[in-house]
Amino acid sequence: MIDKYAREALGMIRIDRLTKRFGDRTAVDGLTFTVEPGRVTGFLGPNGAGKSTTMRMVLGLDKPNSGSVTINGRDYVGMTRPMREVGALLNAHAVHDRRTARNHLLCLAQTNGIPGRRVDEVLELVGLESVAHKRAGSFSLGMGQRLGIAAALLGDPQVLLFDEPVNGLDPEGIKWIRELMRGLAGENRTLLVSSHLMSEMAQTADHLVIIGKGKLIADIGIGEFLRQGSNVLVRADDQDRLVPRLVEAGGSIQQGTDGSFIVTGLDTRQIGKIALDVGVVLTELTPQRSLEQAYMGLTRDSVEFQAGAA
Numbered sequence: 547m548i549d550k551y552a553r554e555a556l557g558m559i560r561i562d563r564l565t566k567r568f569g570d571r572t573a574v575d576g577l578t579f580t581v582e583p584g585r586v587t588g589f590l591g592p593n594g595a596g597k598s599t600t601m602r603m604v605l606g607l608d609k610p611n612s613g614s615v616t617i618n619g620r621d622y623v624g625m626t627r628p629m630r631e632v633g634a635l636l637n638a639h640a641v642h643d644r645r646t647a648r649n650h651l652l653c654l655a656q657t658n659g660i661p662g663r664r665v666d667e668v669l670e671l672v673g674l675e676s677v678a679h680k681r682a683g684s685f686s687l688g689m690g691q692r693l694g695i696a697a698a699l700l701g702d703p704q705v706l707l708f709d710e711p712v713n714g715l716d717p718e719g720i721k722w723i724r725e726l727m728r729g730l731a732g733e734n735r736t737l738l739v740s741s742h743l744m745s746e747m748a749q750t751a752d753h754l755v756i757i758g759k760g761k762l763i764a765d766i767g768i769g770e771f772l773r774q775g776s777n778v779l780v781r782a783d784d785q786d787r788l789v790p791r792l793v794e795a796g797g798s799i800q801q802g803t804d805g806s807f808i809v810t811g812l813d814t815r816q817i818g819k820i821a822l823d824v825g826v827v828l829t830e831l832t833p834q835r836s837l838e839q840a841y842m843g844l845t846r847d848s849v850e851f852q853a854g855a856a
């Protein structure tokens with residue numbers, strides 16, 4: 547029987563005060579967050595922020611100096627059939643295999659007690675059926691990435707970790723991975739996907755965990771992230787009545803040339819509420835700050851290597 551705690555923990559990755567040091571360098575510094583099922587969680591941070599190290603600790607490949615990680619309420623190392631619970635794509639370019647793609651997966655299946663027929667299912671799922679009998683070591687980057695994902699999906703796990711899955715892929719490959727991840731989240735799976743590019747995550751993630759220098763910077767839904775500290779473009783049927791009230795509430799106004807104006811210092815909800823209070827109809831209410839700008843702003847101080855000023 548599944549107890550209440552185990553049921554609540556199903557599909558969850560819980561990271562609690564996780565810390566990892568390499569010599570005198572702290573790669574991950576007291577990180578705490580939870581990854582939930584049914585959505586794509588983008589794990590963002592500049593190069594060297596500690597994303598890969600965190601993922602390696604989730605998978606028991608690196609040992610934390612302190613703190614803990616559980617998946618489905620359990621430690622990865624203590625799982626009897628880990629591939630059935632967690633699938634991971636780490637460093638996908640490292641397949642230097644003389645075996646065929648199919649044999650590579652068959653070996654993995656056999657050592658993990660997974661039936662052989664599942665190999666053909668995942669080959670089809672990632673679109674590699676036609677090259678299943680080619681040597682995995684001869685695969686292009688995109689094919690290698692698909693093979694890595696096939697391996698991650700082999701045990702049909704609920705929890706999936708993808709480390710920089712779109713790195714080096716062509717637009718078609720990127721589109722394919724995005725759709726796959728959205729589909730997997732739609733099946734109530736848990737996806738933790740790392741990237742150093744906000745533009746990439748903006749297209750895929752529902753939720754963002756942003757880190758810098760090993761520390762948590764933000765743990766936030768995409769929508770809320772967009773609204774935070776943003777400029778908002780407003781169009782209203784009676785500007786003269788609305789603007790003074792917005793200024794009174796702490797907003798500053800920049801008049802546009804086409805009848806619109808930009809409000810800084812108030813979010814869309816606050817502006818909407820003030821408009822309702824004064825009985826003015828809003829015909830447009832659009833946050834202006836792009837995700838990319840917001841991300842750069844948040845991580846500016848935590849980039850390891852910055853280009854010097856010219």
Ligand SMILES: Nc1ncnc2c1ncn2[C@@H]1O[C@H](COP(=O)(O)OP(=O)(O)OP(=O)(O)O)[C@@H](O)[C@H]1O
Pocket residue numbers: 568571572573591592593594595596597598599600742
């Ligand atoms: N095995 C190791 N030995 C020493 N230092 C390491 C080791 N692994 C990672 N580091 C250091 O820890 C820090 C975090 O690295 P990590 O690879 O986790 O970052 P990341 O966010 O995944 O970056 P990237 O996007 O560049 O992969 C970096 O400063 C890195 O140099």
